[in-house]
Amino acid sequence: MNQTTNLLTVAICVGEASGDLLGAHLMRALRQQRPDIRFVGIGGERMKAEGFESLYDQEKLAVRGFVEVIKRLPAILSIRKGIVNDLIRIRPDVFVGIDAPDFNLGVAQKLKAAGIPTLHYVSPSVWAWRRERVNTIVHQVNKVLCLFPMEPQLYLDAGGRAEFVGHPMAQTMPLENDRAAARQTLGLAEHIPVFALLPGSRTSEIDYMAPVFFQTALLLLKKYPNARFLLPAATAATRRRLTALLAQPEFAALPLLMTDKQSDLVCTAADVVLVTSGTATLEVALCKRPMVISYKISPLTYAYVKRKIKVPHVGLPNILLGREAVPELLQHDATPEKLAAAVSDWYDQPQKTAALQEDFRQLHLLLKQDTAALAAAAVLAEIPAKQNEQRPSEK
Structure with missing residues (x-):
C-alpha cells in the first residue's frame, strides 16, 4: 500500500x-x-x-x-x-x-x-x-x-x-589569507620554501599529471634543499593512486606531506602552487597564491580539444582576468624542467607575487x-x- x-x-x-x-x-x-x-x-x-x-x-x-x-x-x-x-x-x-x-x-x-x-x-x-x-x-x-x-x-x-x-569558493574562502597560520597548522616552518602539488581530483588526471609533478618536485628540491612539498588528496581513490606512485623508488626521498582534502589550507601555506588545469586553479587564485598551470591528456584527446577551444587561455584565473597572469604549460610543454623553471620564477621574484595577489583579490570580490x-x-x-x-x- x-x-x-x-x-x-x-x-x-x-x-x-x-x-x-x-x-x-x-x-x-x-x-x-x-x-x-x-x-x-x-x-x-x-x-x-x-x-x-x-x-x-x-x-x-x-x-x-x-x-x-x-x-x-x-x-x-x-x-x-x-x-x-x-x-x-x-x-x-x-x-x-x-x-x-x-x-x-x-x-x-x-x-x-x-x-x-x-x-x-x-x-x-x-x-x-x-x-x-x-x-x-x-x-x-x-x-x-x-x-x-x-x-x-x-x-x-x-x-x-x-x-x-x-562561485561558492569565493563565498566560503576568506578574502585575506593567513599563510603563517596555515603553516603552523601543518607543522611547517615559516621561512622554508613550500610548494603545493595539485595534480587533479580524478584518478585519470593523477595518472597523467602526478608523475610529472613529482619529477618537478625533485628538480625543485635540488635547487631548494630545505623545501617541503604539500599534496592534498581529493578522494580516497586518488589518495590510493598517489600513495602507489610515491612508493616508487625515485620519489621515496621527497619531503612531502599528503593531506586528506584541505586543498585551501595547503595552497594558503604554499609559496607557489603547481596545479592541473580545472576548478582547482580558481581555488589557488582565491588563496591569493602564484601558480603554474599544467595539463596533459592523451594525444588524441588533445588534438580534438585543441581544435575546439575558442579562448586563448585554459586556466580559469587567466580567462577571468583576460590575460595570461600565470603561466600555462600544456601537453608537450608540461615537462619537469619547464615546470620547475616556472615555479622557481615565482619563488625568486616576490615582487611579482604581490602584484598578482591584488589581481586575485579583485577577482575574489567579483565572484563573491x-x-x-x-x-x-x-x-x-x-x-x-x-x-x-x-x-x-x-x-
Whole structure:
C-alpha cells in the first residue's frame, strides 16, 4: 500500500569532487529554507555526510578526456540508464545536475521529458569551446545556474533561462589569507620554501599529471634543499593512486606531506602552487597564491580539444582576468624542467607575487555572492506549487 507524505524530494547528480562540494553546500542551503527534504541521486563523500542517498558510486563517473571516457563508456551509460529509471520511479520534485555536463544533461533531458523540473548547476565552458551546445542545453533544462558573470547572457541569447549565482569558493574562502597560520597548522616552518602539488581530483588526471609533478618536485628540491612539498588528496581513490606512485623508488626521498582534502589550507601555506588545469586553479587564485598551470591528456584527446577551444587561455584565473597572469604549460610543454623553471620564477621574484595577489583579490570580490542561498532559491522556484500538497511516495 502506498503511503502519503509531504516530504520534498530533490534529486542531485554529481560526477567529481568539486561537484560533491557544491552539492553539499546546496543541500545545507536548501535545508535552511525547507528542513523536510530528502536528497537522492549520485553523490560523493561530502554529500553523504549531509545525509544524501547515493544510488551509485560517484567515483565511477570521475573521468576526463575523450579516450579515457571511451574506455569506461559502457559502465557510464549503464549508470546513466539506471539513474534515469530510478528517478522516474521516485518522481523527485526537482532534479539538479551539478557539473559533469556530458552525463548530467542527458539525464536532465529524459527527466524533463518525463515532467520533472530540471536545472543544471555550473554552466559548461560554452564560452571557451563548443559554443553551439548552448542551443541544445536550453531545451534540456529549465534553467542554468552559472558561476561566472559572463555566462548567463549566452543562454538568454539562445532563448533559455540562466542566472549568475557567484562561485561558492569565493563565498566560503576568506578574502585575506593567513599563510603563517596555515603553516603552523601543518607543522611547517615559516621561512622554508613550500610548494603545493595539485595534480587533479580524478584518478585519470593523477595518472597523467602526478608523475610529472613529482619529477618537478625533485628538480625543485635540488635547487631548494630545505623545501617541503604539500599534496592534498581529493578522494580516497586518488589518495590510493598517489600513495602507489610515491612508493616508487625515485620519489621515496621527497619531503612531502599528503593531506586528506584541505586543498585551501595547503595552497594558503604554499609559496607557489603547481596545479592541473580545472576548478582547482580558481581555488589557488582565491588563496591569493602564484601558480603554474599544467595539463596533459592523451594525444588524441588533445588534438580534438585543441581544435575546439575558442579562448586563448585554459586556466580559469587567466580567462577571468583576460590575460595570461600565470603561466600555462600544456601537453608537450608540461615537462619537469619547464615546470620547475616556472615555479622557481615565482619563488625568486616576490615582487611579482604581490602584484598578482591584488589581481586575485579583485577577482575574489567579483565572484563573491551568497551562492548556495541563491542556488537553493532557484531550485525551489522551479518546483510546482502543487508539491506542497499530499502526494503518493514511491514504493
